[in-house]
């Protein structure tokens with residue numbers, strides 16, 4: 001296995017710049033997930049690491065060695081795609097052993113590697129079948145098995161589960177996690193799906209517009225998003241944002257209502273700021289204490305309930321497990337849990353901490 005280091009990496013297609021200087025150090029055995037909206041450059045970054053795209057500027061190192069000009073096959077990296085990319089005329093066993101045969105690995109060694117990988121992935125009953133006789137989930141497993149038998153330095157996953165239905169995704173997600181716990185292989189995984197990112201990653205890299213916005217553990221990004229983009233992107237239903245002007249002890253919202261939040265840093269006074277609060281941190285008050293809000297829409301998800309409210313003319317989402325709200329009238333009372341308020345400055349970056357008062361100082 002290997003460490004991967006990316007230094008000031010840039011990519012442009014003609015005059016169109018896709019990556020604007022990415023720095024990232026991935027430790028040996030780490031599972032890193034790249035997330036971001038469509039077009040933010042995550043697949044481009046992955047493909048550059050694999051050697052499938054050239055480097056415009058900057059450096060990629062694998063185990064300390066510069067690989068910018070190294071051919072993909074000489075980087076010793078296995079890539080798993082959403083399209084599976086299996087050879088249709090080969091059986092599962094042949095697909096899995098193909099790369100070993102190319103490397104002239106002895107037949108019995110290759111057979112042992114295929115057996116071990118197929119046991120791990122529950123593929124033994126299918127070894128003699130061709131890909132067309134497999135379900136999507138089974139094909140994806142073969143694609144992973146093919147990567148495993150090579151024992152590469154690192155695995156790169158490009159949205160491997162996006163062609164699968166929700167139940168199968170859930171199952172395969174858990175299998176990938178188990179596989180990683182087992183093999184401890186350095187892995188970089190690209191996805192749109194934030195549940196995949198949250199559940200699989202040791203660290204998440206959130207990208208937007210070809211720029212890394214934040215790198216951290218899943219809960220770091222959830223609890224202490226570095227800016228408005230990360231705050232809005234991570235979490236579903238998404239964080240609520242309320243815009244206003246900073247005053248000494250809180251924020252004067254657009255509708256002139258006041259949200260108390262302790263000492264506001266002096267340099268922000270009078271500035272336009274944004275308050276953020278996650279839907280699960282808006283507290284519904286059964287006793288009618290708190291701010292009156294109009295209940296516009298109720299979305300029961302089974303697990304919990306998403307409420308769409310209007311508070312002082314502003315939209316506010318609430319997530320609750322309390323089914324009693326299904327009987328609530330058109331008016332409810334809400335409190336925003338102060339310790340869970342996030343504050344973002346005029347440029348969108350996070351101000352201080354909410355859960356960690358020392359960081360706010």
Ligand SMILES: Nc1ncnc2c1ncn2[C@@H]1O[C@H](COP(=O)(O)OP(=O)(O)OP(=O)(O)O)[C@@H](O)[C@H]1O
Pocket residue numbers: 013016018036037038039040041042043044045192
């Ligand atoms: N060969 C190319 N020539 C020109 N532009 C390209 C090329 N490949 C990608 N791009 C552009 O680079 C940007 C980043 O693409 P990339 O595929 O890396 O995004 P992504 O974040 O992986 O998106 P998605 O989640 O939709 O796959 C996009 O605007 C895309 O149109």
